[in-house]
Structure formats: C-alpha cells, structure tokens
Amino acid sequence: MKLDGTPHYTLPAIHDPSTGSYISDSFAIAVYLDATYPSAPLIFPHGTQGLQASFESAFAPEVKGLLPIIYPIIMSNLNESSVNYLKAVNSKTAGEPIPNAEVVLAKTEQDLWKVHGWYENASRSRGDKGPFLLGEVVSWADFVVCAQFLCWRTVLGPDTKEWKYMEKWNAGKWGTLVENLGKYQGVH
Amino acid sequence: MKLDGTPHYTLPAIHDPSTGSYISDSFAIAVYLDATYPSAPLIFPHGTQGLQASFESAFAPEVKGLLPIIYPIIMSNLNESSVNYLKAVNSKTAGEPIPNAEVVLAKTEQDLWKVHGWYENASRSRGDKGPFLLGEVVSWADFVVCAQFLCWRTVLGPDTKEWKYMEKWNAGKWGTLVENLGKYQGVH
Numbered sequence A, B: 001m002k003l004d005g006t007p008h009y010t011l012p013a014i015h016d017p018s019t020g021s022y023i024s025d026s027f028a029i030a031v032y033l034d035a036t037y038p039s040a041p042l043i044f045p046h047g048t049q050g051l052q053a054s055f056e057s058a059f060a061p062e063v064k065g066l067l068p069i070i071y072p073i074i075m076s077n078l079n080e081s082s083v084n085y086l087k088a089v090n091s092k093t094a095g096e097p098i099p100n101a102e103v104v105l106a107k108t109e110q111d112l113w114k115v116h117g118w119y120e121n122a123s124r125s126r127g128d129k130g131p132f133l134l135g136e137v138v139s140w141a142d143f144v145v146c147a148q149f150l151c152w153r154t155v156l157g158p159d160t161k162e163w164k165y166m167e168k169w170n171a172g173k174w175g176t177l178v179e180n181l182g183k184y185q186g187v188h
Helices: A026-036 A049-076 A080-089 A101-126 A140-156 A161-167 A169-180 B026-036 B049-076 B080-089 B101-126 B140-156 B161-167 B169-180
Strands: A013-016 A021-024 B013-016 B021-024
Touching (some): A049 A080, A049 A101, A049 A140, A049 B101, A101 B049, A161 A169, B049 B080, B049 B101, B049 B140, B140 B161, B140 B169, B161 B169
C-alpha cells in the first residue's frame, strides 16, 4: 500500500507458503530468509546486516557511470507504456546524448578498482584467498556486485564485445565472481 | 617515501617496539594490530576487513555537508604555514562563503538518518539491542563514526550549543556511541 492508499506493485517479492508471509524488497527478503531459515547458509553471516546495508551506498557510485550506456538499451527493449513511465520518473537521464561507449567503459573499470581494493585488501589482511568479500563465505555484498554485472550482461548480451571486455575488468575479478555465484542463478 | 623520492610525513603512525614495525595510515595500523595481537579484541571481527573498508565510502557522503562549517574553524586555529598549505591543497573549499550554520546542521542530521538506518535495521533484524554496527561487538565502522563526531566536538567545543545539538541527533544515537566508546579514547 502506498501513502496515498493505492496498491503498491513492486518486484522482487516472495510468498513463502510455509509461513504465509508476503515480502517485497531484496534486502527485506534476505533478512526474512535468514531469520526464518537460520540453519541454511546465512546471507548476513556474523550479524553483518548493517555493514552489508552500507555496502550498497559505497558500491553504487562506482558503477553509476555506466548508466548512460545501459539505460538506452533497456529503453529500446520495453513497450511504450513502460518507456513513458521511465521517461517520466527519470527525466534527468532521458534524452541525454549517449556518450562514447569506449570512454565510459574504461572509466567504469577505473572506478571499480576501488571495489577491487576492498576485496583484495581484505583477502590479503586475512591471509586467505577467499573470492568473496568475507573470504570463503558468500554474503549479501557479493550478491550486490554480481547482480550488477548480471544486469549488464543481460542488457548488453553475453556474446557482445562489451561484455567480453567487462568480464576481464580488474584482473578478471568480476567475471570470476559471476562464475563462482553461478550455482545461485536460476529460475525454479 | 613519496613517488618523487622525498620523505612522506603523515599521521597517524605507530611504532611497535615489540616487533620493530613502523606503520602509518589508520586502516593499515588496524590491520597490523589485528594480525599481530589476534588474542586481543579484533578491530575487524569475522574477516570483515573488506566490508569495513567499504563502510568509509558509504559514510563519507553523509557527513561531508558539515565541512563548510568545520573547515573555517579549523583554519582559524592553525598557524600561517599550515593555513597556506591547506589553502593550496583544498583550493575548492577555501574562500567560499560560510553558509547558514543552522541550515547546514539540520541538513546533516537529515543525511545521517541513513547511517542511523544501517544501525537500527541491523539491530532489529538480528533481534538484539547492541549499540554497535555488528551488535554487541565494537568494530572499525563504529570507530569511523565516533572519530567523525569527536572531530566535530573538538573543533566546535564540547560546551557549544552546536555540539549539544549534535549529541542529540538521530534519537541521540551518536552522543550515546561517543559515550560507549569513551574507554577507547585517551592519551597514553
């Protein structure tokens, strides 16, 4: 329900028949799953919910540079009413000239060295080679990063030269991460 | 040593006589202390170094709004050569008109509700009342937040109405945090 009383439609959302719960919003769903199924691997190990929530704020600025490339492709795949809706809510982005893709891609890889540093410094100071932000254990932050790259792969297409380039960014860190998380990707 | 071969003077820095190590940079010092004294309480519990490093990027935008208030006060307390140095390296900030303090303070409290949310949502989803970002256990992120408020308290003065106001920001969250971390503050 929205503030004005009209129904609020949003994705992602889940219905858990074993508890009768309906939950929307990725983070809230993850919190629900950890609380309801504590014996499964946790999305927020060691009570890291707060740190993991802050990670999204830290990560977003490093990838937003790619939006002017990605956004027009998304728009070109939508039907008219979706396009009109997105144009209305994103007036700032719509209609701006599309910048040089090569320059934008190279700049985004530069920005992402910062995120790479969070992974690599952590791994070095822990003395392990775990591919995830917490080391050997996957957690929310890795899903955030992976989801961003999967979005780009889907929008650009897995066989495009742009995606082949991005897979190798930052010493191949993100291509490997997407691969490592492959077992969590699927339609059931 | 800087890239140009001249000596690099910086603070903070530590010398640990028991290992003969000299370390500078807060994060590197914390990593060193955890690695060298693993039986003491850890600054990065549960291998959270990477998440904690990203926290600083998430936190910084929420507090940078106060710089135009704080910066002129810092400048007014420095000697001439320090003032000239800071003016040279911060050309963008220097000389700008000082904005209305009340407006800036109120805006910064608004921005900090986001950080408050990271703490409170985490605490709620863990089902605990721990005052720290990881719950009952203090860690790097809490020191980052606390250090920012201690900087403001020192610059503004602990008896000013500005500090008395900030202590109560966001349901008193930061005043309480500074108090909870009091035992770690001291000159030895």
